[in-house]
Amino acid sequence: MQTYKIAVLKGDGIGPEIVEQAMKVLTKAGEKFGFEFDFQNELLGGAAIDATGVPLPQKTVDTCKAADSTLLGAVGGPKWDSQPGANRPEKGLLGIRAALGLFANLRPAVIFPELRSASPLKDEIIGDNLNILIVRELTGGIYFGERGRYTENGVEAAYDTEKYSVTEIERIVRVAFDMAMKRSKKLCSVDKANVLESSRLWRATVERISKDFPEVEVSYMYVDNCAMQLVRNPRQFDVIVTSNMFGDILSDEASMISGSIGMLASASLSAGKSGLYEPIHGSAPDIAGTGKANPLATILSGAMLLRYSLDQPKAADAIEAAVSAALKKGRTCDIAAENLPTLSCTEMGDLVCESL
């Protein structure tokens, strides 16, 4: 029987609880579809700082590199907020992205029909089938550029550098065009080309690469306008491609618009098959350990892992169907419905396993 090595980074806050449920569901799917998992737990983020002093131990990098793919919970929390910049939990997340070359972050913002009423937007704006895919560049730009402090005429100053090379832009843009080809062949590139030089290089690169994808209808939008349009008329978008920072902001906005934030998974991909899969929500330290966490986004991240990294689309479909079925029988409190029982994190995981 095929055995997949999966590096598991439970992380902080609710991370361990939600990842437990995803492992349970993945194992169940393996039983059904004839494969097994060798889960290898490693430390990342605050948990790693507490145990080893650094947010990303070398052992974590090594295990992830040797694994077929990586499953992540969430990192960070107020406990580590006073850490200096270089030693914060988030630095572990940025570090693992860089170490594994995860330059393409796929952030779907979809509405689960069962949760449609949870969107803050009016029904007529949401429609029935909001389905946006934000392709965010993940290992370049201002989150990885040179930064520092200096004194200027006796006054302290700090800087960060937004930097992109054509190579970096080209590879993420190609991923976005590939995705657009598999979807509705519409791609919107978001930048601030009226001001930023890096955005102008970005836009010129998209224009050049668009020639290789003549079927894809390409549009360009400034980031400030995009932040508006996502609220005004989100259905105008299908695939959006943008820089690390703009993608960070816009993908969070888009996921909130869907109203399904506790349900959204994400994939971070490298040039090869392996990737890192995680829910888009954070570590929610305030509810950690209370059993209130919703494991579904992590379970669905597991489904993405099966689809993109392990070529097990049937098992991925089955998990997604099981989640839909489970939503009709019970819910965690963040997505509670009047006529359905409210479940704990573990019970929700069990229900998905049963539905599988």
Next chain:
Amino acid sequence: MQTYKIAVLKGDGIGPEIVEQAMKVLTKAGEKFGFEFDFQNELLGGAAIDATGVPLPQKTVDTCKAADSTLLGAVGGPKWDSQPGANRPEKGLLGIRAALGLFANLRPAVIFPELRSASPLKDEIIGDNLNILIVRELTGGIYFGERGRYTENGVEAAYDTEKYSVTEIERIVRVAFDMAMKRSKKLCSVDKANVLESSRLWRATVERISKDFPEVEVSYMYVDNCAMQLVRNPRQFDVIVTSNMFGDILSDEASMISGSIGMLASASLSAGKSGLYEPIHGSAPDIAGTGKANPLATILSGAMLLRYSLDQPKAADAIEAAVSAALKKGRTCDIAAENLPTLSCTEMGDLVCESL
């Protein structure tokens, strides 16, 4: 009789039409409250490129500097999109902000009760009195930092620099605290301090200055979270203070949420009394000259000019009341109401004058 010198930068697209109406209303207000205007037209943006070859002629800067304040329409349009970075209409806007030292951009996102149904957000999320003030730093950060291109291992790369000094942060933060003191004494500072060094300096500066305003309740939020929270629960915010780029994105998002985007004015202030006042919407080249433009945001910018730069709060109140009254009698097509006549830009301006 007191005569105020006002530099008028009509700009591009619908700029001239909407500014005409604002001048008409200001003149009428002057007649009523006993003062006069000496309007001095100057070129900015695309119009300036066409006439002089540059987006910000020195004469424009000189006139604005000598004036009591400046009224602006809007700049930019596809006609100038192929201009190189240094010679785009937007460069004129950035240039005049820098030349006049307009470091504080006040961007209110308010709901006009008459337009409440135009918000894309559900009624229960909007409530009855959404009123957010975004204080955006306007002459620093990545829109003004060093930028350029270079070749790195034979590959082209481009960069932009986000840079803030303590002095720059401190002055905008003080404006925000002053505004918070006049409002509900709640201030949220938005940054990305978990990643950016400039954000960490920003946050430390807010923390330090908050000691001078013990009555103000200060909170901190990451920009990605803020982009979500504005959609999820905008009423949690009163005054938000943030950097140039984050403010650009978040203030546009917030204004769209209000549903009143054709109605929103903004003020850009310097250390002194004079400022620059403009609608938040763009130059809408597609409807320029058709008479469809809504002049109300520009008229309300005129009211802000009276209040902040000319110390004429009564005249400002009167214009705001006249706009409210006019909204009940007729509307431009962007905010059309079934039971009210649809008016042209000029008719809308006339109606406000009559209501004064």
